[in-house]
Amino acid sequence: MNMPPVIEIDRLTKYYGTREIVRDLSLKVSPGTIYGFLGRNGMGKTTTIRILLGIEDPTRGSTRVFGQDSQKLAPETRARIGYLPEGHHVYGWMTVKECGRFQASFFPKWNQEIFEAVITHFRLEPKMKASHLSRGQRAGLCLAMTLAPEPELLVLDDPALGLDPVARRSLLQSMLYVTRQPNRTILFSSHLLSDVERVADRIAVLDGGTLRADCTVERFRESLRHYVLKFDAIPPPAPALPGLLESFRTDRELALTFANATSDTEAQLASLRPAGIEPVQMTLEDAFVSYVGERGEKTFFMRDLEHK
Amino acid sequence: MSALIWKELRENFKWALLAMLVLGTAELGGLCMGSDADYFYNHGITLCRESFLLVTTFGPPAIGFLLGCLQIIPELNRDRWAALLHRPIPWGTLFFGKAIAGILLYLVAAGVPYLGCVWLAATPGHFAEPFVPGLMLPGIADLITGLVYYFAALLAALQYGRVAFRVLPLFAAVHLTFFVQRATDFNDAVWAAVWMTVALGIAGWGAIYSREQLRGRPWLSQLALLIVSFYGLCGLTDFARLIVRPGDDYSFTGSQYVLNDEGRPLRLNYQRGVLVSAQETDGSTPSDPKYKPDRVRNHIRYLNSASSYIGDSHGVQRFRKDSHYRSSYNYLHPGGSFPQPQPEQWFFIVEPRILVGISTPRKTIAAILDARGFQPPGATPVPFAANVEIQSMGQDSDLLVGPDNLRFADLARRTVADIPLPIPSPIYGVCSAWANDDVSTNLQITAISLRTAMAVYDNKDQHLMATLPYHRDVERWGQIEVTLNSQGDRFYLWYKPTLWISRKEREGMPDYLDEMTAQGEVVHSYTLPPLPRTPSQQTRDEYLSLRLQSPAFFFGTLLYQKVGALLGSHRLRVGLDARFAENRISQTREAATLIPIFSLVCAGITLAWARRAHFSWAQAATWAGLALALNIAGLLLFRFVADWPRVVPCAACRCPRPIERQTCPHCADHWPAPASNGTEIFDHHTHPLSS
Numbered sequence: 001m002n003m004p005p006v007i008e009i010d011r012l013t014k015y016y017g018t019r020e021i022v023r024d025l026s027l028k029v030s031p032g033t034i035y036g037f038l039g040r041n042g043m044g045k046t047t048t049i050r051i052l053l054g055i056e057d058p059t060r061g062s063t064r065v066f067g068q069d070s071q072k073l074a075p076e077t078r079a080r081i082g083y084l085p086e087g088h089h090v091y092g093w094m095t096v097k098e099c100g101r102f103q104a105s106f107f108p109k110w111n112q113e114i115f116e117a118v119i120t121h122f123r124l125e126p127k128m129k130a131s132h133l134s135r136g137q138r139a140g141l142c143l144a145m146t147l148a149p150e151p152e153l154l155v156l157d158d159p160a161l162g163l164d165p166v167a168r169r170s171l172l173q174s175m176l177y178v179t180r181q182p183n184r185t186i187l188f189s190s191h192l193l194s195d196v197e198r199v200a201d202r203i204a205v206l207d208g209g210t211l212r213a214d215c216t217v218e219r220f221r222e223s224l225r226h227y228v229l230k231f232d233a234i235p236p237p238a239p240a241l242p243g244l245l246e247s248f249r250t251d252r253e254l255a256l257t258f259a260n261a262t263s264d265t266e267a268q269l270a271s272l273r274p275a276g277i278e279p280v281q282m283t284l285e286d287a288f289v290s291y292v293g294e295r296g297e298k299t300f301f302m303r304d305l306e307h308k
Numbered sequence: 309m310s311a312l313i314w315k316e317l318r319e320n321f322k323w324a325l326l327a328m329l330v331l332g333t334a335e336l337g338g339l340c341m342g343s344d345a346d347y348f349y350n351h352g353i354t355l356c357r358e359s360f361l362l363v364t365t366f367g368p369p370a371i372g373f374l375l376g377c378l379q380i381i382p383e384l385n386r387d388r389w390a391a392l393l394h395r396p397i398p399w400g401t402l403f404f405g406k407a408i409a410g411i412l413l414y415l416v417a418a419g420v421p422y423l424g425c426v427w428l429a430a431t432p433g434h435f436a437e438p439f440v441p442g443l444m445l446p447g448i449a450d451l452i453t454g455l456v457y458y459f460a461a462l463l464a465a466l467q468y469g470r471v472a473f474r475v476l477p478l479f480a481a482v483h484l485t486f487f488v489q490r491a492t493d494f495n496d497a498v499w500a501a502v503w504m505t506v507a508l509g510i511a512g513w514g515a516i517y518s519r520e521q522l523r524g525r526p527w528l529s530q531l532a533l534l535i536v537s538f539y540g541l542c543g544l545t546d547f548a549r550l551i552v553r554p555g556d557d558y559s560f561t562g563s564q565y566v567l568n569d570e571g572r573p574l575r576l577n578y579q580r581g582v583l584v585s586a587q588e589t590d591g592s593t594p595s596d597p598k599y600k601p602d603r604v605r606n607h608i609r610y611l612n613s614a615s616s617y618i619g620d621s622h623g624v625q626r627f628r629k630d631s632h633y634r635s636s637y638n639y640l641h642p643g644g645s646f647p648q649p650q651p652e653q654w655f656f657i658v659e660p661r662i663l664v665g666i667s668t669p670r671k672t673i674a675a676i677l678d679a680r681g682f683q684p685p686g687a688t689p690v691p692f693a694a695n696v697e698i699q700s701m702g703q704d705s706d707l708l709v710g711p712d713n714l715r716f717a718d719l720a721r722r723t724v725a726d727i728p729l730p731i732p733s734p735i736y737g738v739c740s741a742w743a744n745d746d747v748s749t750n751l752q753i754t755a756i757s758l759r760t761a762m763a764v765y766d767n768k769d770q771h772l773m774a775t776l777p778y779h780r781d782v783e784r785w786g787q788i789e790v791t792l793n794s795q796g797d798r799f800y801l802w803y804k805p806t807l808w809i810s811r812k813e814r815e816g817m818p819d820y821l822d823e824m825t826a827q828g829e830v831v832h833s834y835t836l837p838p839l840p841r842t843p844s845q846q847t848r849d850e851y852l853s854l855r856l857q858s859p860a861f862f863f864g865t866l867l868y869q870k871v872g873a874l875l876g877s878h879r880l881r882v883g884l885d886a887r888f889a890e891n892r893i894s895q896t897r898e899a900a901t902l903i904p905i906f907s908l909v910c911a912g913i914t915l916a917w918a919r920r921a922h923f924s925w926a927q928a929a930t931w932a933g934l935a936l937a938l939n940i941a942g943l944l945l946f947r948f949v950a951d952w953p954r955v956v957p958c959a960a961c962r963c964p965r966p967i968e969r970q971t972c973p974h975c976a977d978h979w980p981a982p983a984s985n986g987t988e989i990f991d992h993h994t995h996p997l998s999s
Contacts, residue, residue, distance in 0.1 A: 013967075018955070075398055085387035089391060091315070091319065106395040205989075214989075216991065219989065219991050243986045259989060291987070
């Protein structure tokens with residue numbers, strides 16, 4: 001059965017003043033999907049999430065969650081969405097238990113067992129004051145508060161920001177708990193590609209406020225190719241080929257990264273007459289850095305150092 | 309909502325407690341400051357004491373403002389605010405949850421200290437002054453004003469993006485403070501404060517839906533914000549005037565008659581508040597150098613008004629009271645008190661109409677004087693009739709002035725005795741008078757206005773000094789002022805046109821001055837022709853503010869006064885008369901002509917400006933309509949409060965195009981899709997990237 005998407009974003013554009021932050025963004029998230037929302041800082045991820053939740057209004061375009069216009073989300077719909085904003089803010093003067101009780105008072109469906117399970121997982125005592133918690137513990141507390149209402153859609157805005165690897169792992173494990181439930185949808189933005197790789201089914205990449213990729217993780221990784229061309233002399237400048245993301249030229253090598261490389265691309269690389277062409281397997285992190293990093297040619301020549 | 313209220317209370321209770329302690333200390337200081345030295349009660353009584361009201365004027369607003377800021381600003385961290393808004397309750401509930409908690413905290417911080425002061429003032433043994441509930445009214449008005457500041461702070465803190473959004477709510481509260489301080493009637497002050505609180509509350513409720521712009525807020529909240537912003541502009545004007553012209557600018561230009569110490573009338577001529585010359589009534593300059601402009605004020609006898617009419621009252625009250633609700637004289641005033649501390653201080657309580665004597669050392673009630681005579685403390689008083697007035701007649705003595713009889717109360721001896729009138733007659737007025745030309749004589753009299761004569765009693769032993777028959781038509785010249793010389797053998801009666809005669813007619817009538825002996829013979833008589841009225845001079849800011857005021861308010865007030873006067877309201881008739889008085893009528897006419905013209909100009913500018921800035925026709929017309937109704941204020945509101953379309957150059961025609969609109973208003977081009985560069989990775993979806 002074809003289920004309606006949980007999230008629909010249609011030609012969303014957002015300006016701050018006259019600065020365009022998000023441009024013509026369209027995206028659909030199906031139920032049960034774990035969506036990684038990627039992009040460098042300031043590319044519009046948080047803004048998109050806030051518009052999605054009705055906290056900010058779009059300049060143009062529209063967003064819908066559970067079929068409801070984000071700008072008119074009813075409290076009942078909001079109760080179906082768990083939202084963990086970045087920064088993990090809790091009221092410092094409350095204890096862990098009070099935080100839970102305060103949050104529980106707003107949600108008709110509150111699973112105290114989940115709350116307790118998550119805080120136990122993060123080794124939190126109910127009487128601990130929120131202001132005395134470490135960053136990781138605070139993240140755990142926020143996650144417990146987000147997961148306990150058993151949301152159908154979980155929106156996490158860079159949940160692992162500033163956490164050490166252990167806390168990150170704990171957070172991830174807790175988050176995976178939700179994915180075990182059928183038809184639970186997660187949209188999370190992150191910089192940490194290893195986390196994305198571990199849990200996400202699909203990714204969306206924002207670059208300069210524009211959606212540049214919307215695909216499965218595998219498809220993304222496969223679509224990016226890295227070639228190292230070896231030369232006996234100084235390599236020629238990188239040719240202007242379609243899909244070229246970046247090139248790196250040294251005394252004897254020319255490294256090129258492509259998106260959507262085809263057999264034509266390889267044929268054109270061969271026309272440069274290198275001594276050898278070596279395709280290199282990329283990790284998701286490398287692929288992502290190449291994809292959203294600085295475009296164009298970079299060089300590094302030893303002779304430049306010698307001249308200095 | 310209860311969880312939210314609990315959270316707000318727990319979060320800010322410590323601050324409320326701190327504010328309560330600080331305000332309590334300040335109010336206590338204000339209440340006790342100088343209370344034992346102000347024997348004339350010139351600075352007010354207990355809860356109406358100036359030093360106390362100074363604290364209540366500034367304290368509760370400061371607390372309200374700080375509480376409002378404390379409740380919002382720490383929450384405004386981008387993500388904390390987002391988490392708060394995402395909670396599954398209506399945003400309105402969120403706002404009102406905060407507001408209810410804030411009001412409770414405010415009541416703790418500002419209400420509890422005030423109640424403490426009320427308890428202190430109302431409990432015998434603390435102050436040698438009686439307590440009546442009316443004394444609480446100024447403090448209550450200030451407490452409600454503090455709530456206005458609380459909601460102004462909530463609104464200002466919630467809104468962002470434009471300076472006006474933050475500044476105007478605060479200046480609306482400042483304007484309200486000016487109004488509360490100037491209003492004569494408590495109800496006017498409180499209703500204004502309540503309405504402003506409601507407007508700010510509704511505007512604040514809307515601001516939680518859309519913090520940056522008008523769009524996205526409920527229409528009621530948009531309207532409330534416009535009202536608040538309008539009053540914010542008024543507050544800004546008040547504030548600017550206070551800076552430009554901090555003191556009262558007495559700029560009277562014209563002439564007035566005075567009585568010199570030789571018993572002759574003089575004409576004093578003023579230019580912009582400065583006395584420039586003194587003249588005899590025949591126009592000559594007085595030969596005696598003591599009447600030169602720099603010295604003449606030291607050689608003037610001052611007259612007190614004994615009546616405002618004689619005969620038919622035409623609806624004018626016999627004893628007119630124009631007291632201000634912030635003045636303790638509105639509720640009680642000293643009777644028979646003198647500068648030195650007395651064993652007893654007597655006060656006339658306005659409601660119920662009784663006299664109360666307070667034992668100064670014990671600070672408790674010593675005796676009561678009511679309609680039955682002197683009563684012990686604790687007795688249930690029987691108030692004097694409404695037509696009985698109390699007139700102090702010297703140390704420990706009061707005159708009880710009935711409609712046609714006089715009674716003398718000796719407060720020290722606790723006796724009340726009738727004083728016979730020289731002729732049977734209704735009493736039209738009473739006043740004290742004294743010879744101010746020789747301070748050593750200490751001669752003081754009480755003058756009683758009767759139907760055909762003025763009875764003059766010596767304050768020392770209450771004997772009838774003189775019966776002065778009127779020699780004028782007192783039906784029309786019934787406003788009579790009186791004084792005497794230091795020997796007590798010359799009395800001066802100054803007849804002015806009766807108060808019920810219209811102002812316009814009065815301005816054409818002369819005054820009369822009669823110098824009389826104690827036997828009632830006229831020694832000298834003067835007719836003082838009406839003085840030419842100089843149109844009142846306006847300062848530049850007065851001139852501007854009159855012509856730039858809202859036509860809706862100008863004509864609305866005029867209509868209100870006209871209808872009120874037709875329905876018999878004296879207050880509104882006086883206001884209307886003042887607008888059409890001889891020296892004001894040209895200004896009123898000019899304003900009635902120029903205000904609509906200025907409004908039309910402002911509306912035209914607004915319309916043109918709005919269209920140029922890519923407002924839709926409907927929006928531009930709405931703002932122009934507002935400018936037409938509010939004059940320059942409407943134009944300023946358009947400039948600072950409207951959601952101005954943001955524009956960027958169109959990619960096709962390079963003309964500025966509003967970012968909110970789908971098509972360019974110049975070339976009708978749609979927004980181009982982001983350009984494709986071949987690096988996009990999409991699988992099953994269709995994406996609008998252009999190749």
